[in-house]
Amino acid sequence: MEDLFEGYTIGPWWDEMLESPSYPRKASLGLHEALRSLSAADLEERCAERDRSFRDRGITFSLSGEERPFPLDPVPRLVSADEWAVIESGVAQRVRALEMFLADVYGRGEVLKDGVVPRRLVATSRHFHRAAAGIETPNGVRIHVSGIDLVRDATGEFRVLEDNLRIPSGVSYVVENRRTMARVFPELFVSHRVRPVADYPDKLLASLKAASPRRARGEPTVVVLTPGVHNAAYFEHSFLARQMGVELVEGRDLVCRQNTLYMRTTGGEQRVDVVYRRIDDDYLDPLHFRSDSLLGSAGLLNVARAGNVTIANAVGNGVADDKLAYTYVPALIDYYLGERPILANVPTYRLEEPDQLEHVLGRIGELVLKPVDASGGYGLLIGPQASEEEIDAAAVAIRANPRSWVAQEVVQLSTVPTKVGNHLEPRHVDLRPFAINDGERVWVLPGGLTRVALPRGSLVVNSSQGGGSKDTWVLASDNPHFGGRDVDGVERTAAAALAALPPYGAGPDLGPALAANQQQQQSGPPCSAG
Amino acid sequence: MSWRIATRHVSSYRYASTVFASYNEARMTPVASHRQSVLESHVSIRPTAPPLRYVDYWATTVYAFDVHEPHDNLVVTGSSVVETAGAEVLNEDAGWELVHRPDVQDRYSELLLPTPYAPLEPALRDLAHDVGTSETPAQAVASVSAWVRSAMRYEPGTTQVSTSAVEAWRQGSGVCQDFAHLTLVLLRELGIPARYTSGYLHPRVAAAIGETVKGASHAWVEAWLGSWQPVDPTNGEPVGERHVTVARGRDYADVAPLHGLYHGGALEDLEVTVELTRVA
Structure with a gap:
């Protein structure tokens, strides 16, 4: 039988499964052995089972407007208990520091007065929303959910690539990938002690309830606010609402009245306490942000200001997660926590600083250039893979607007064996762990979205750029005092079927788009000096 | 020399057809500073709506309110009494x-x-x-x-x-x-x-x-x-x-003294009047 690993090569990077083509790493011994016992035809059969599983549950991903099955590679990515301990504590540390930074920036501004972060960074951020200043957070949480993107460098060290503190997506695929894998490789879940991911929606709901402004007055009402079925992440919005057992609403289902938020239901209006919104700040409240937005709810921000609703994640978090703010996070960890960062950044240059700009201009061909504001891998320039024309154009662009770009050293992302055709090849991956802050502690889902760059040699893993994914198996520790002994209940993940989404009653049409009440200031010189 | 001035700022919106919902913020409350004390201030809204009063990022007092009763007119009146200080010469010392x-x-x-x-x-x-x-x-x-x-x-x-x-x-x-x-x-x-x-x-x-x-x-x-x-x-x-x-x-x-949105008919007329009375 031909070995699936035939011809597998390891370059100048870290391979997550193999130390060398014939020596698996300790945690991967069992998985490697199991994969070697499979023929190409066996693997093909497992993939057919995978596709059936996704199709049965209607799970797709929208790529540039086209619905495709979510690409899950059949080979899982393993994270050992020791490795996970570092990730878990490092992500939690980062979230704690970023929470304090946001509270500070929208509050007293000590970090700016102390000169740790220039005020200009905040003042020029497109995501610094002055309208969010003074809004109290009932339990001090602004980053209810975060996705901290990690990569693993050639030495095997995990590094933070970017922080996502607004509306990080992908967690539904973590849960669904696991359900599918339980069908594809049931025997591997028996031989591996994989920590469960299925309780994410419960943890999310608990944290949203903990953030309610009305905790003392009975059970809070939580809703998930979606831009609608045409949004690329609509599947996730409906998934989370269903799993949490809360209503999935659109802006037109909500109404703010006398600084209280209500949703319209078939049974009348019901007061809402917590909005888990999956709509960008710009579209959330046309009174304060884009006045042409029909996706949000007019007056929502002032309902939050009045203390009558919690918006999760909080408005204005983007000031802390653009790629320029990222460069200050190690300093913020030191400033707020007096700790050293457990997870390092990728070395990054700020192009607004003239010496760093000059340095970068001489090395564009060796670096990665990223637009500060964009996400999802859009606008990225990978120097070593760029043409001379692209490099020249990038030099002009960053000289013209240095605030809009950062430059990063290239990280040789780690690889994991990935099915390509009828055998396995190394493909580069990253990892997005999801963290939930309930105000008491920052809980990191043991797992996360492993994204795969499918073209050979590619370092761009974003699903919006055609990347794939892997199920991420965080292994439980053998030491009962460290990690958990909770083995993933395969039956539990495989059994839950997706219930049909109940149709949601639309509210009365309030007429055309919103119009503006405004007036010009018209005074002139005094008409008479009498 | 200081003056005491009573101010009355009335913004009156008249709509071509009935408005069913309106969301607004009024910035019509004088700010206290070293050269100005605010003795009285009030913002009234017609149709009546209970406002949320808050101080924004720029230290301006804001009255935020929504009106859900059908209306053809919206009148927002800001009234205040302030004590103002005389002019200062521009600081020439700062280089x-x-x-x-x-x-x-x-x-x-x-x-x-x-x-x-x-x-x-x-x-x-x-x-x-x-x-x-x-x-x-x-x-x-x-x-x-x-x-x-x-x-x-x-x-x-x-x-x-x-x-x-x-x-x-x-x-x-x-x-x-x-x-x-x-x-x-x-x-x-x-x-x-x-x-x-x-x-x-x-x-x-x-x-x-x-x-x-x-x-x-x-x-x-x-x-x-x-x-x-x-x-x-x-x-x-x-x-x-x-x-x-x-x-x-x-x-x-x-x-902006009044910033807002409404669902309903077109704006037919906006009348803004400011009345000032020196009271001392």
């Missing part, structure tokens, strides 16, 4: 080295950056340096203010609420909002932190106590010269006891 110090430039960075109403304009950049090259920033502020007055004709109706400084400058006319925005462009170009200031101006230098006169909402500028110093580029007079300060920000968008 360019203070105003341009990196920590000062960072502290006031958001008041040095271009905005939609006060955007970057290459032609105004050269002009700013021609007009504003002076020994002290205070002289530059005075020169810029005088230049704006010479370059612009005061003519209501030639600009709208949305007109930018550059548009107004190109046509050479506008109202106090445009004079203030143009001044901001030039001062910021010179590296002088500057903010848009809105409020009221009592039109009479020798106002009789108890006499109510028609005024208008007014706008001027404050420049940072070691401390915030006001300058009124529209009429060139010192900012003193006749000026009532309500709100400050980067430009008009931060201080």
